[in-house]
Amino acid sequence: MVRTPCCKAELGLKKGAWTPEEDQKLTSYVNRHGEGGWRTLPERAGLKRCGKSCRLRWANYLRPDIKRGEFTEDEELSIISLHALHGNKWSAIARGLPGRTDNEIKNYWNTHIRKRLIKKGIDPVTHKGLISGNGKSENLPEILEKQNVTQTVTSDDELDKEKAKKNAKSGLSSVRFLNRVANSFGKKINQSVLSEIIGSSGPQITTSNTTTTTSVSIDSESDKSTSSSFTPTSNLLNQKYVATTPVSSIFDVGGNGNVNPTSSSSTFSDSSVNDPLMYFDNFIGNNIGDEDTIGFSGYLNDEDFMMLEESCVENSVFMKELTRFLQEDENNVVEVTPVYERQDTFEEIENYFG
DNA sequence: AAACTAGTCAACCGCTAGTCA
């Protein structure tokens, strides 16, 4: 079968970058007549381009639903997750990211994500750790499944998330809030209570020099989903992962198995907040040098963690649950006034622990 | 300031699959 070439140079068809005038012609034509009939479109629209070029220009740039600008962390994680599922099926990946084109995603993957995965020791093809702290390769899809990464992002969701990100009291604030909780109560509650709150296997604690600190990384990617349901914090914090995977095998950050279950101080760190890939490190043992880092997000799926910070109400519920733990602890003598009895605002909560 | 290098991304190329006459 011999095909007639789509773009015959001898026909004087133009190639290369599109001019604003060409864009205008194509846009107005498609707006009037709709998409399709690309082969005959250029002539009808008065364009000296081949149909294929017109289709690509429309699909990748002029379509009104195209979303321009930086990829969000949510989108980045969706891409990674979907790439783990589909491989280099960019169109399939693009279907999970409304407003983004396959071409754009492909470019972004090749120029940003791929390099960063490699830099972090993750094979961008197999999605497995190139070098693992415990000598094992963690499968990225499994990691993502554990993380319950949102794969479909709607435009409205994106707007809401952007809005939320701009909210000064959003993720970081919540992380600070949890830091305060940990810092405030870590010294006061005993280990069993802390373990019950954080996870059934107890927090993994790495020793660093002379200070014994549980540093818990809370990833901003936990800020994603919204849900009206609430999981009681005790379950919320220890469900899912600890049941299936020995925590120590995941969070033996130092790779030497050293943990100190008797630590009495707890600090939540938001060190990974700005890097959506950061939390992968906790699973593949790449943070060998980061002795104080531990994957708190491993205990939480996004939806659950969002419950901690989506609104003050949920945070209050969290506080209620935490307070209940504290009050039930025989060894704990701290009198705690539940925050939910106070004004339910972040400011109040922060002032409470401030 | 000029030359060079590396990164980015729009656009192109070659190919395949589906549809229709």
Next chain:
DNA sequence: GTGACTAGCGGTTGACTAGTT
């Protein structure tokens, strides 16, 4: 069944830009 055509896909290219020497 065959050929023409269309649409779509993934890989690659090259123009442009920003950073570095």
